[in-house]
Structure formats: C-alpha cells, structure tokens
Amino acid sequence: MKLLYTDVLIIGGGLAGLRTAIGVKRRGLDPLILSLVPPKRSHSVAAQGGMQASLGNCAKSEGDNEDIHFADTVRGSDWGCDQLVARMFTHMAPKAVRELAAWGVPWSRVRAGVHEAVIHGERVRIQALEGAQGLITARDFGGTKKWRTCYTADGTGHAMLYTLGDRAVAESIPVHDRREALALIHEGERCQGAIVRNLMTGELSAYLARATVIATGGYGHLYAVSTNAIINEGLGQAIALETGVAQLGNLEAVQFHPTAIVPAGILVTEGCRGDGGVLRDVDGYRFMPDYEPEKAELASRDVVSRRMVEHMRKGKGVKGRFGEHLWLDITVLGRAHIEKHLREVKEICQYFLGIDPAVDYIPVRPTQHYSMGGIRTDYRGESPTLRGLFACGEAACWDLHGFNRLGGNSVAETVVSGMLVSEYVADFCTSPEGDIQLSSALAREFLQREQAKLSRLLAATGEENPVALRQQMEHIMMERVGLFRNGAELQTAVDELRILLQRAENLGLRSRQPAANPELVLAYRLPKMLKIALGVALGALARTESRGAHFREDYPERNDRDWLKRTLYRWPESGEPQLDYEPLDVKQMELPPGFRGYGTKNIVEHPDTKARQAEVAQAQQRAPDRFALQEQLMPFRHLLPERYRKPNERLHEPLP
Amino acid sequence: MKPLIASPWSARFDLLQSLSGLFLALFMWLHMAFVSSILWGEKAFWTVARFFEGYFFFGRSLPWLVSLFVACIAALIAVHALLALRKFPASWQQYRAFWEHRQRLAHLDTNLWPLQVATGFLMFFLASVHLYDLFIAPEQIGPYGSADLVWTGRTWPLLLLLLFCVEVHGLIGLYRLALKWGWPSFGDPQRTRRILRRLLWVLLVFFLAMGLLTLGTFISLGIEHAPRAGEPYVPSGMQEAL
Amino acid sequence: MNRTLRFQIFRHHPLDPQSQPRLETYRLEESPGMTLFIALNLIRAEQAPDLNFDFVCRAGVCGSCAMLINGRPGLACRTLTASLPETITLLPLPNFELIADLSVNTGKWMRALSERLETWVHLNEEPDIDRLEAPMDADLAEQIYELDRCIECGCCLAACGTAQMRKDFVGAVGIHKIARFRADPRDCRDDAAYYEVIGDEDGVFGCMSLLGCQDFCPKNLSLQTQIAFIRRKLARQGWKKT
Numbered sequence A: 001m002k003l004l005y006t007d008v009l010i011i012g013g014g015l016a017g018l019r020t021a022i023g024v025k026r027r028g029l030d031p032l033i034l035s036l037v038p039p040k041r042s043h044s045v046a047a048q049g050g051m052q053a054s055l056g057n058c059a060k061s062e063g064d065n066e067d068i069h070f071a072d073t074v075r076g077s078d079w080g081c082d083q084l085v086a087r088m089f090t091h092m093a094p095k096a097v098r099e100l101a102a103w104g105v106p107w108s109r110v111r112a113g114v115h116e117a118v119i120h121g122e123r124v125r126i127q128a129l130e131g132a133q134g135l136i137t138a139r140d141f142g143g144t145k146k147w148r149t150c151y152t153a154d155g156t157g158h159a160m161l162y163t164l165g166d167r168a169v170a171e172s173i174p175v176h177d178r179r180e181a182l183a184l185i186h187e188g189e190r191c192q193g194a195i196v197r198n199l200m201t202g203e204l205s206a207y208l209a210r211a212t213v214i215a216t217g218g219y220g221h222l223y224a225v226s227t228n229a230i231i232n233e234g235l236g237q238a239i240a241l242e243t244g245v246a247q248l249g250n251l252e253a254v255q256f257h258p259t260a261i262v263p264a265g266i267l268v269t270e271g272c273r274g275d276g277g278v279l280r281d282v283d284g285y286r287f288m289p290d291y292e293p294e295k296a297e298l299a300s301r302d303v304v305s306r307r308m309v310e311h312m313r314k315g316k317g318v319k320g321r322f323g324e325h326l327w328l329d330i331t332v333l334g335r336a337h338i339e340k341h342l343r344e345v346k347e348i349c350q351y352f353l354g355i356d357p358a359v360d361y362i363p364v365r366p367t368q369h370y371s372m373g374g375i376r377t378d379y380r381g382e383s384p385t386l387r388g389l390f391a392c393g394e395a396a397c398w399d400l401h402g403f404n405r406l407g408g409n410s411v412a413e414t415v416v417s418g419m420l421v422s423e424y425v426a427d428f429c430t431s432p433e434g435d436i437q438l439s440s441a442l443a444r445e446f447l448q449r450e451q452a453k454l455s456r457l458l459a460a461t462g463e464e465n466p467v468a469l470r471q472q473m474e475h476i477m478m479e480r481v482g483l484f485r486n487g488a489e490l491q492t493a494v495d496e497l498r499i500l501l502q503r504a505e506n507l508g509l510r511s512r513q514p515a516a517n518p519e520l521v522l523a524y525r526l527p528k529m530l531k532i533a534l535g536v537a538l539g540a541l542a543r544t545e546s547r548g549a550h551f552r553e554d555y556p557e558r559n560d561r562d563w564l565k566r567t568l569y570r571w572p573e574s575g576e577p578q579l580d581y582e583p584l585d586v587k588q589m590e591l592p593p594g595f596r597g598y599g600t601k602n603i604v605e606h607p608d609t610k611a612r613q614a615e616v617a618q619a620q621q622r623a624p625d626r627f628a629l630q631e632q633l634m635p636f637r638h639l640l641p642e643r644y645r646k647p648n649e650r651l652h653e654p655l656p
Numbered sequence B: 001m002k003p004l005i006a007s008p009w010s011a012r013f014d015l016l017q018s019l020s021g022l023f024l025a026l027f028m029w030l031h032m033a034f035v036s037s038i039l040w041g042e043k044a045f046w047t048v049a050r051f052f053e054g055y056f057f058f059g060r061s062l063p064w065l066v067s068l069f070v071a072c073i074a075a076l077i078a079v080h081a082l083l084a085l086r087k088f089p090a091s092w093q094q095y096r097a098f099w100e101h102r103q104r105l106a107h108l109d110t111n112l113w114p115l116q117v118a119t120g121f122l123m124f125f126l127a128s129v130h131l132y133d134l135f136i137a138p139e140q141i142g143p144y145g146s147a148d149l150v151w152t153g154r155t156w157p158l159l160l161l162l163l164f165c166v167e168v169h170g171l172i173g174l175y176r177l178a179l180k181w182g183w184p185s186f187g188d189p190q191r192t193r194r195i196l197r198r199l200l201w202v203l204l205v206f207f208l209a210m211g212l213l214t215l216g217t218f219i220s221l222g223i224e225h226a227p228r229a230g231e232p233y234v235p236s237g238m239q240e241a242l
Numbered sequence C: 001m002n003r004t005l006r007f008q009i010f011r012h013h014p015l016d017p018q019s020q021p022r023l024e025t026y027r028l029e030e031s032p033g034m035t036l037f038i039a040l041n042l043i044r045a046e047q048a049p050d051l052n053f054d055f056v057c058r059a060g061v062c063g064s065c066a067m068l069i070n071g072r073p074g075l076a077c078r079t080l081t082a083s084l085p086e087t088i089t090l091l092p093l094p095n096f097e098l099i100a101d102l103s104v105n106t107g108k109w110m111r112a113l114s115e116r117l118e119t120w121v122h123l124n125e126e127p128d129i130d131r132l133e134a135p136m137d138a139d140l141a142e143q144i145y146e147l148d149r150c151i152e153c154g155c156c157l158a159a160c161g162t163a164q165m166r167k168d169f170v171g172a173v174g175i176h177k178i179a180r181f182r183a184d185p186r187d188c189r190d191d192a193a194y195y196e197v198i199g200d201e202d203g204v205f206g207c208m209s210l211l212g213c214q215d216f217c218p219k220n221l222s223l224q225t226q227i228a229f230i231r232r233k234l235a236r237q238g239w240k241k242t
Ligand SMILES: Cc1cc2nc3c(=O)[nH]c(=O)nc-3n(C[C@H](O)[C@H](O)[C@H](O)COP(=O)(O)OP(=O)(O)OC[C@H]3O[C@@H](n4cnc5c(N)ncnc54)[C@H](O)[C@@H]3O)c2cc1C
Pocket: A011, A012, A013, A014, A015, A016, A017, A034, A035, A036, A037, A038, A039, A042, A043, A044, A045, A046, A047, A048, A049, A050, A051, A052, A156, A157, A179, A180, A181, A182, A215, A216, A217, A218, A227, A228, A229, A231, A232, A235, A236, A267, A369, A370, A392, A393, A394, A395, A407, A408, A409, A410, A411, A412, A414
C-alpha cells in the first residue's frame, strides 16, 4: 500500500486550488495538489469575461467601492447568499486583483484621453479619469451598477490560471496530476485525507493530511450540455457527500446561459445580443418581442433562457440530430462589425460549426453554465460537520452567490476564497486540533474498501451499460431539472434518478484493463454523479418558490417567509438522503431583502424584513461615513485574517 | 530535462555558423560573377583570373596568392562544416525520427532542411576536390586552362553536381538565415516568409541558369581546345607584346 | 448524403504487456457539424469503450486534445470532420510519454519545462496589495497578453523536426515563454539570467528554423518572430560574456 503524508491535501488544481496551495505554502506548511488534469487545463482556463473588483479606476467605475459591489452581489443572489461572506469577498477582491497584477496577470489598462464605447447601442465618448492612466481598467457586466469587471482582452481565466500555475511551480508546490480523489478518509467527524487513483496506472494510494481542501469546481456535466469543461462532474461534492457527514448546500441553484452553440455547448458572448443580434425560431421568426415587449433579447440571462425553452416547448424549435435549438442571428450586424468586434464568435463558428456568422444563423440553446451550490462551508471554508475538510471555489457553497451569481464574481471568488481559506487552513493546522496523529490503519481500511469496489467493477458482468445510464441521467437533468421546473416533472426526475442509481449497481464492463481505462472511470463515477444529480432534483422539488436561477412554474413567487433558507443535503452512510435547512437571519443582514428589479415584483415578505429595513434606514442617517455605517450594521473585519484587514486604496480614497 | 550549464560558446558557435555560412554564400555570388565572366569572352575571364593573381597590382602574376585564398576558403568551409556537424542527426534513431516526422508533416520548411544537410554533406567531398585542383595548380586558371580542366581533365560532372549542391544549399541557407535572425522582415511574419520564399526560388533559378550557362561555355571551350589542351590562353594584345 | 468515415486510430497500452502498438479501424457515419471530439466520443460509446483520449474544455482553449490528425498536429476538439478526407488517421503526439492510445503526458513535460526555464515573474519584492497597483502602459499590457496566449498544447513540438531528434529541446513553446517574461517589466531578470536557462543547444540555439511550430500553432502565436528576437538578444549576451 502506498501512503503519502502532507500537511494540506488540496483536491483541485483550478484557480481556487492553486491559490489555496500558494497561501498554505507561504504559511510554512506543505501543500500537495491533486488534479484530474494538468492544472493549467482546468476549467478555470475557459473564463473569458473577467473578474469583479471595485477598483474604481476607469471612468465608468468612478466612485465604485466595496459597498456597491456588496449590494450588487446580494441583489444578484436574490438575497440567497451569506452576507458576511459577500462582505469579506468584496473587501478582498481588489487585493486579489492587485496581487495577481504583481504576479504577472497582464490586466488591460486605462488609456489616457477620450475614447469611444458602445453603451446600450449608442456610441458615447468617455474621458479617462485624472491620474488613472496605466491602472487596471474594467468593463461592463450584467447586474452591476458600475463597470467593475477587470479583464485581459478575451482570456481572463487563461491569464489568471497560468499566472497562478506558474506561481505554484515557483514555490515548488508538488502537483500530482492525472490523479483522482475517489473517497475521503475520515474517522467519525474528522477528515484525514483521501484515497487517490492514478488515472494513468490505475494504482490506488492513500494521501493522509492534517487538512483536506476540495476545490474541484462545479457539477455542470450532470447535464447533457453544459458550457463547463467535461471534467466538471461534481466529483468533489460527491466524495464529500459519501462521507455521510459533510453536507452540500443549495444544489438546486444552477445557472443557465441563453446562448451556447449546438451541439458543442460552447458559450457565445452576450455581446452578440448586446450589439443587436436577435433570436429566431424554426420559421425564422423573431419571437422574443412577443414575450418581453420591452427588453426582448436583452432581458436578463435567466429570463431570456426561460423564454427560449418556453418557445421550443411550443414546437417552434429547430430539430437537429443533436436535439432542438433556436437561431441566433447576427447577420444583421454586418461583416465589418463581426470581424472587428466579435472575432471570438466568428472563430467559434468557423471552427466548431463550419459556418460564417456574417451569412449564416448560429444554432444556440440555453445551456447549463454555473453551479451555485456545493460543499457547505462556514465563512472559513470549513465544513461545519466534518472537521478538517475545507472547500472553496465553485465546488463550495461558501455562499457568496446564493441563487444566482453575477458574471465576473466567480473567478473573483476562486482567488479570494483561496487567499482566505488558505489562512484559515493554516490556522487550523497549527492549532491543537490540526495536530493529530494520522492513522495509517484507517487509511488502509479505506484503501481496501475502494480497491474492493474497483475489483468488483472490473469483474462485473451485469447487463447495464454505463454509457447508456449516464446519457439517461443527463437527459433527465436537461428535461426535468432544467430552467423551468415544476412539481410533477421534478418528482418524475427524482423517481427516475433513483431507478438509475439502482441500475448502476448492476453494471457490466466490456474492458477489464485496470490501468488507463475510460470505461472503468465512467463506471465508478456514475453513482457519484447520480447522487449529486439526485440532490439537485430533491432540492428543487422541495423548494416551492422561485429564487434567482431556480424557477418553479407552479410557485413563481419568491417566498422569503418560508424559503429564506439554505438547503442542506446529506446522505448518511446507511440510509436515505436527507434535506435539512439552515435559515438566513434577516435581523443580521446588512442589506435586508428587497426587490431584485426584474419582471413584476412577486415576493412573499419575511416577517422580519420591515423591522430590519427600518433599522438600517435609521443607521444610515446617523452614521458619519460608510465605514462606520458598515461596522454598525454587520461587522466583519475581525473575521478576516490579520494581514488582510486594511482598507483598499483607490484614486478617490487614498491611504495615508 | 537536464539542468543546464550555460556556456557563452553556444551563442558564439551559433553566430559563427551563421557568419561562415553567410560569408560563403556571398562569396559564391562573387564566384559566380567571376567565373561567368567567361560568358563575356576569353579575354574577360583572363583579366579576372590575372586580377586575382595580383597581376594588376604587382605587374606580374603571383599564383600562390590564389593558392592562399583557396586555402582560406577551404578553412572557412571546414569551420562551417564542423559547426554544422553539430546539427546532423547523431544516431540512427534521430535520423529515423526526423524522417518519419518529415513524411507525416509534409511541410516545406521542414523538407528544406534535409536537403540542406544532404547537399552540405556532398559538398564536403565535391568542394574538396575542386579546391584541391585549384590549390595545386592556381596558375592554370584561365580561359583555356580552366576549360581543359573542366573537359579534358573530366571535372565537369563534379562541377555540375557541385553547382546544384552549392546553389541549393547556399540559398536555402540564406533564406533560413533571414528567418533565424528575423532580418530582413517585410511586415508580418507570414508575409515576410512568403516574400523570402519567392526570393529564394527566383534566385535559385537565376543562379542555376547562370551556372549552367557558364559550365556549358567551359565545356564547349574545352571540347574546342581539347586538341591543344594544356596550351595557355594569351590575350591578343599580349601576343604582340611578347 | 452522409459520408461513412473510416478512422484509423493508434491503439497501445504501454502498461499492458500483451499490448502491441497498432492501428485499428472504426467506421462512423458522419453528421453535420461533427468534430473529432464528437466522433471520438461516439466511437468510444459504441465501439471501443476502452479507447483513451483527452478532452477537457472541448472549446479549443485548454490545450488537452492535441494529436496528429492525418499526420499533422492539431486540436482535435475544434477540427471538423468535414475538413478531412474520408479516411482519418489519428496518432498520439510524438515527443511525449505515451499514457495509452491517443493520450500523452504533456502535463509532466510542461511542468519540467516550467521548472527548467523558471517561467514565472521573478519579483524584486512582494507587492503591497492594499495600495494602488503599479501602473503599466496599456499597449504593453496588451503586448504581454498576446505573448501569454500559449495553451501548452504541444503542437509546436510535434511539428518541430528538431524536437523529434533531440528530446531535451525546449521547443518553440519554451523559447516563446522566455519572450513572454522578458517583455514583462515586472520580471526582474536580465538577459544574463535568461541566457542561463535557455542559452544552449537545447534552448534557443538548438532551433533550426524549421518553422513547423509557426505553421501549426493553433493559437497563431508569432513564434517565428519571437524566436528570432530571443536569439538576437541572447546571441548578443553570449558574445559579450567573457
Ligand atoms: C464558458 C465559461 C465562461 C466563464 N466565464 C467567467 C467569467 O468571465 N468570469 C467569472 O467570474 N466566471 C466565469 N466562469 C465561471 C468560472 O470559470 C468558474 O466558476 C471557475 O473557474 C471555477 O474555478 P475552480 O478553481 O473552482 O474550479 P475548476 O477550474 O473547475 O478546477 C477544478 C479542479 O479540480 C480538479 N478535480 C476535479 N475533480 C477531482 C477529483 N476527484 N480528484 C482530483 N482532482 C479533481 C480538476 O482537475 C481541476 O483542476 C465561466 C464559466 C464558463 C463555463
């Protein structure tokens, strides 16, 4: 048996995992990163848009600060997020961007003088701020009051991931890639590492660690089509769930993006519609104005997505070998515009569809995009129920995003949570609690258990085909746990997923190769994925309200009275999956629940909302400045690691 | 990957190889200008040959000057070839790896390289013979002497082969030099390469044509002069003076 | 009227003592918009459950899926079968350790490269992240981003004849990375330091300007220009050094 010891085992080499490892290393501990793929190939590399941080450098972000970013985030979450976490996050985001800037991310910078931009289809002239030349600039993103999204041309995620990946090499952090964490090793309520399979050789090892961090990204590929990388299968969440101790939060909160190409599911930017592109149906008819007369194609992401599905359900979709889709028509913009401003889109069309968007329509449909839910943690990133287990990035439900995340907030979350969680992890490791004797007997037990499972599968001669089962799961998720949800469909989904889970016990493999064997990999991942899928469906079925991305046709109102709470999903070792709930305390909220501002106001108020609103209004009148007000309403600074407590400097807010 | 002990000689060797190649290539252009003077007539070639023997500086021929020059060129070739040897496939595996790669890739610039290696390798022998001839008998360079050597002395097959080798090798070498050091460049790299490639073909055709014409002239002169082989050329003006 | 494609796919499992490297043939009906990503997944789902290959982003941005497509390196995920003939041969990238079938260990190679070339910004001092960031010229930032776009796919190595022969050659990817850090004023290294990591025959002076890298880089990086640039800078550095 192969046993490895490390201080901190970090499962995941995306932005979140890398930044955590660097932080841990800088605290003098030994981290080790596990990843399914070389870290720089992680899904994070695909983020194009950018990273939110309230630097306030560019003209359109003048006056921006943490407060405004905080309010945007809370509103965006439809009040489903943890406001303390959102506070810590918005305070940290500028520091994160500046650290990355120093480490090598070539953020796009402010140019001096006057330049032109297109805002709401109109050409405007913008004068750069005095003294801002050469500072990090920002672009506009949905749902934000200010231009706040820092970017590097069209490759933000790439630039960030490569910088952090290189930083990790610089700090000699070992990375074991092409390794998969199969199970967490835990004794009761204390996590002690993971059982790891080498995907090249098939060999199993036990990695024992004082603290374990899961940063494995989202679970987009439970759905047949997702904009996510195909390795985002919810494996991190699944191994946490399978401990029977750790809880997953808000799994039902899944975001869909209106325009991903068919069949590949690759995202084409919102800019297409922003510039005047329109959506058309099988008859070439522009249908959006019928549904949303005012904003048409430019209504918010979830609204457009829902309308598209609604229209396809009416039989107006275009049928193709890869299912139904609609058309995105940007031919109206003209070749010159497309080749100058939408180069990326043109390339995607050329490479993946073999079409020219200046003359052809682009086949698109709403596609799974982001997982707000994940491993439930406290503000320190630690599981409240399984000590020594931490999580961050998209894998976690740290709960920055609630029921809808803002564009640009998630890469920011990965880095910020990496910075913070690494400090808390280091504190934990150096505390008496972190200083435990790791048990090799325990490791052996877990290793044997996993080995036995694999051996059984390799010998399995059941009649179920893992590929077929997976396809059915993906199909159920798309059809019944998608954008539009209702009780009947969700119930069917739950039932069908349970059946699939049973059938998955009767797999038959055609290949008996123990080493690199994709069929085996799929076979042992399948039950894990099904368990997460079931969690999404169960959570969605139980939540009889609509909030953010979770939309119930049969319960269209947001119900703060009954549902201002977080779903917790747990699967005890022997027994049935359970849902629990964790209320959000309105009395503690810096920003009490309000109207998000889309569609018609349809909210069942929480009984405490009024009182809290009054309290906040009063405080606003008394407070001498924004810092004092914030401190009074919801103090958070004391929770931050010492080194990150200082305020952020801005052009309009110089530090002494 | 092995750790590295950086030696300044890596840079110097690379520069030397390029400089020696560049010098040789440019010398071959001059060489072409000189030998092709036969196209302007025997007198023209005779004048050029005497020029190199210092006739017009010292008032008499000093053939050992030519021998000296030939020796220098030979040394330069030796240096260049030694440096180039570093790039030759060092083992059968390397050779095979490259060859398979070449076949798979079907890529022009990749294909030019083995051509350069092969021509370089051939020249190792061919140029040696040519230079040896010139070195031991520099005085016989002249319209008839050279023509006799080419025809009666049966060096023309060698020179024919050498001509192809040196033009192909030298021009590919110059093309590669431009890409290697990034000069000259014409706007973006793709365009630069297109222009350089066109230049390469044009020059290749030009120099091969000139060379063939020259060699043909020597041959026909050689055939004509064969009965009186060994008899040197004396320009008409000189005959009277003698 | 769909074509029936004939895939010839390299199969080998180095860890299985019984496995022999071979090409296996699979037939698949083509559908509109079919990419090699779709095709390979269909083959795996329906015909060869144990077929190994690597895709991650399947959008042409992560660099996982490079392979030899009819002999030439490219990203499989963004290659439409419509752009290929009826018979499609797929081989793993050479140069890298074979894991199985079409899957190779590029990650290990790239990590070693990164360690060898120290491909990170070498800082003089830790930044104060509470303060305004140091300004940088907007054009310079764009230029660095342009140099930062490499996705470590390995196509340039697979397209490089030098890399086929010399396993330790850092390739265009390595030289280009040095260009990226050299352009970055935040990196405090000077040319002497860069020379230490890349000034040898496995580094920039090993490149023979075969330019397969330039022609097959899926990100269209200006490798030719950057290699020439680094060569000039480091040749000067090597020349000066005593
Ligand atoms: C097309 C697209 C565009 C986006 N654009 C933006 C944007 O502009 N702005 C923004 O803020 N957000 C954007 N996002 C979201 C953002 O990219 C992700 O949320 C974020 O990158 C997630 O990072 P991560 O580090 O949490 O996880 P990932 O980057 O997904 O990394 C997960 C890591 O975990 C490893 N792993 C997984 N399972 C295991 C296991 N069992 N064992 C070992 N290792 C494992 C993987 O190998 C990988 O290294 C976008 C998302 C998509 C799909």
